[in-house]
Amino acid sequence: MPAKALQGVRVVELAQLVAGPYCAKLLADLGAEVVKIEEPLAGDEARRRGPFLNDVPHPERSGLFLYLNTNKLGVTLNIKTETGREIFKQLVNWADILIEDKPPGVMQELGLDYENLRAINPRLIMTSITPFGQTGPYRDYKAYHLNVFHAGGEPCIMHQGSAIHRGSASTDLAPVKGPGYMGDYDSGLSAATATLAAFYARGATGSGQHIDVSKQETAIALDRLENVIYPNRKKTETQALIRASAQGRGMVGGLMRCKDGYVMIAAMQDSQWRGLVELMGSPEWTKDDKFKDELSRVLHSREATSRVQQWVRDKTMEEVFRGGQEKGVPLGKVNSPQDLVHSPQLRSRGFFVEIEHPETGKIEYPAAPYKLSKTPWAVARPAPLLGEHNEEIYCRLLSYARQDLALMRENGVI
Amino acid sequence: MKMIKPALDGVRIADFSWAWAGPYATMLLAVMGAEVIKIESNQRLDHVRLRALGFGVFRGADRSPFFNDLNLNKLSVTLNLTQPEAVELAKRIVSISDIVVQNMRPGVMDRLGLGYEELKKVKPDIVYLSSSACGATGPERGYIGYAPTFAALGGADHLTGYPDAAPQPMAGSIDLRSAATSAFAILAALCYRQRTGEGQHIDLSSQETISVLLGEAIMDYTMNQRNQTRKGNRDQAMAPHNCYRCRGGKWVTIAIATEDEWQAFCSAIGAPDWTKDPRFSDAYARHRNQDELDKRVEEWTINQTPYQAMRILQKVGVAAFPSLDSQGLSSDRHLKERGMFTEVEHPVMGRRVVIAPHWKFSHTPASSCRHAPLLGEHNEYVFGELLGMRLDEITEFEERGIIY
Structure with a gap:
């Protein structure tokens, strides 16, 4: 069996929904041993969110939960009980990494904040993921995915861009968020990255640490170029950017409607433009001096773009996409989930893996966007059933007797 | 008091990447303390030094605000990689590095003699990341793109916007998402190397970095054959x-x-x-x-x-x-208190506000403290100090257009 990149790395996850679980999934899928802690009976909130298999709500059949929790071991534990906290501390002692998403202050109230846990395990890396971070005036604010996504700047950027990208949403409509739970996925990825950096540093220094991840800040960083335009607005270079953007200057292309959907064209450089001209059959208008080089095309990008749109209108997505790419034009078609699942490229790269689960049978899941040559991404087990590994973790790892387990179950500890 | 060092102190990266996705991946690592040497050339400038989609053309290679935002904390050397001697110098940089990052079209680095197999000979435990539009294998491996096209191909655009209107295209941030994924994959490989001494190659597809963020929508199709579409700001269950x-x-x-x-x-x-x-x-x-x-x-x-x-x-x-x-963010009191905006002094553009690191490490602080490098700013340090070349040698290579 090939090696795993994070083999032997021990992780405890005390998190639900998307960001924390995605963070731990990224580690689990590369071989880390992840113990996911869920509240007894209720479990992770994601178990109550769809999509459900055949649209029938069932805690073991949520596509969201199944996707986000592959390769993990699952236990139930009530950390509001004294015994529960005792067990939690034992798990922390065993772990290299703790990922948690409790509102700031909650872990402290439970006596499980970093200072306390560090006393148990000085090598522990504790990663806390919250909407606004552990400090600052908004630390206690509540925020769901929608609020956080809008708190990062991207919806307003897309909204302002709409005026430039002809044919899309009017600015009378409110700014829109990104797709699905994207912002929470982003935060999970960002947290996993910082966690691994801390793990690497621990390899050199032996010391653990605490990492404060704010979902809002993750979002702000992803739009770091646009988000600093205002504070730099008086600088010469930024003034030029603002002017050019307001005039809709820039690339030839953008979102374009085809016969059967949309394509996105982004042709900047000379060779790309020449490819596009060839694709359109070298029409007369392209020979105009206005389009002779990049600089003049930038100045006349609106006109060029509307001409290209006229040509695209009665073509299919496929013919524009394939034809254009063959001629070196950077363009993409607007893929739906169905298109992705049937994409020959994704199929050929093994981007979908079939995973068998006791409650759903075999279903295809998206895999990973990276191929590590020596330590491939792999799924060893599906998402855990609620409390599936209680015995394995509590009896075999922490040496509780099976009678203890029964008693703890009756008393609402697990 | 112990000396405070950043998490990736002592890690060196030979960065052959350009545009947005590659450079931001290495910048994330630079912000956490890695020494990133950007290998670029007058012969083929990183186009972010020159232009930005939707924002026109800049007035000089060191006057791009966007380049600054994507290349903080890095060093820059200039090497004309069409020259065999420049390739040899690049290999010498790789020989003292831990990580190589590149995002040229699949095959280009191999043709330059800088592919993984070649560089493994120079540095057997190198971690080498190749990032491309659609990955290094498969029928679409040669396809090219930028953030707006990855957003479309990866499935993000279809699911963004109002139900009865055209998709709302996502743009620049999509490259930074691809970059964030690259940084994670590199660190996973680096942790593996730390424990086993083995390097490896990573093949990353930008399209796929976006698709994995849409897991539940894809699962809805594989489970229920439902092809989800965009729903504005609405949720499947919550209201308001x-x-x-x-x-x-x-x-x-x-x-x-x-x-x-x-x-x-x-x-x-x-x-x-x-x-x-x-x-x-x-x-x-x-x-x-x-x-x-x-x-x-x-x-x-x-x-x-x-x-x-x-x-x-x-x-x-x-x-x-x-x-x-942008205005709202920069005047928000929470973000002020969290120090989310910081400044760097750029030798050509002056003081510029940039985004501070978006993680707070208790023991190994990250920082965005240095402006993006001027083109070739660190030729002397890298070729002289790190590779031990004499000043007259460096000058000679410059005159012959090798260091260029």
Whole structure:
């Protein structure tokens, strides 16, 4: 069996929904041993969110939960009980990494904040993921995915861009968020990255640490170029950017409607433009001096773009996409989930893996966007059933007797 | 007192990447303390030094704000890689590095003699990441693209925007998402190397970095053959769940998940009569009648500023927050206190505000402290100090257009 990149790395996850679980999934899928802690009976909130298999709500059949929790071991534990906290501390002692998403202050109230846990395990890396971070005036604010996504700047950027990208949403409509739970996925990825950096540093220094991840800040960083335009607005270079953007200057292309959907064209450089001209059959208008080089095309990008749109209108997505790419034009078609699942490229790269689960049978899941040559991404087990590994973790790892387990179950500890 | 070192202190990266996705991946690592040597050339400039999609053309290679935002903390050397001697120098940089990052079209680095197999000979435990539009294998491996095309190909655009309108294209951030994924994959490989001494190659597809963020929509198709589409700001179950117009043309988002939150919301806005309407009596009814509900909610928000609405609702435990733009973010007091904006002094462009690191490490602080390098700014340090070349040698290579 090939090696795993994070083999032997021990992780405890005390998190639900998307960001924390995605963070731990990224580690689990590369071989880390992840113990996911869920509240007894209720479990992770994601178990109550769809999509459900055949649209029938069932805690073991949520596509969201199944996707986000592959390769993990699952236990139930009530950390509001004294015994529960005792067990939690034992798990922390065993772990290299703790990922948690409790509102700031909650872990402290439970006596499980970093200072306390560090006393148990000085090598522990504790990663806390919250909407606004552990400090600052908004630390206690509540925020769901929608609020956080809008708190990062991207919806307003897309909204302002709409005026430039002809044919899309009017600015009378409110700014829109990104797709699905994207912002929470982003935060999970960002947290996993910082966690691994801390793990690497621990390899050199032996010391653990605490990492404060704010979902809002993750979002702000992803739009770091646009988000600093205002504070730099008086600088010469930024003034030029603002002017050019307001005039809709820039690339030839953008979102374009085809016969059967949309394509996105982004042709900047000379060779790309020449490819596009060839694709359109070298029409007369392209020979105009206005389009002779990049600089003049930038100045006349609106006109060029509307001409290209006229040509695209009665073509299919496929013919524009394939034809254009063959001629070196950077363009993409607007893929739906169905298109992705049937994409020959994704199929050929093994981007979908079939995973068998006791409650759903075999279903295809998206895999990973990276191929590590020596330590491939792999799924060893599906998402855990609620409390599936209680015995394995509590009896075999922490040496509780099976009678203890029964008693703890009756008393609402697990 | 122990000396405080950043997490990736002592890690060196030979960075052959350009545009947005590659450079931001290595910048994330540079912000955490890695020494990143950007290998670029006058012969083929990183186009972010020259231009930006939708923002026109810059006035010189060291006058691009976007380049600055994507290359903080790095060093720059210039090597004309079409020259065999420049390739040899690049290999010498690789021989003292831990990581190589490149995002040229698949095959280009191999043709330059800088592919993984070649560089493994120079540095057997190198971690080598290749990032491309669609990956290094498969029928579309040669396809090219930028952030807007990855957004489309990866599935993000289809699921963004209003249901009855065209997709809302996502743009630049998509490259930074691809970059964030690269940084994670590199660190996983680096941790493996730390424990086993083995390097490896990583083949990353930008398209796929976006698709994995849409897991549940893809699962809905593989489980139920349902092809999801965009739904504005709405949720499959929650309502109210939208972005509402406020006073002065600004916006606030409000999301309500539980009955308690709904009750708190109603009393916080003064319990107007409509809140007792049977059409809004429970979560199911509210979701079914959300067009009407949203109009009612907006009747309240339109008389508030976003921050007023936020404060009134947060006080009673309802999730409300402004939809912020660049101006809003840079004047927000929470972000000020968190130090989310910082400044670097750029030798050509002057003081510039940049985004501070978005993680707070208790023991190994990250920092965005140095401006993006001027073109070739570190030729002397890298070729002289690190590779031990004499000044006259460096000058000779410059005169012959090798260091160029």
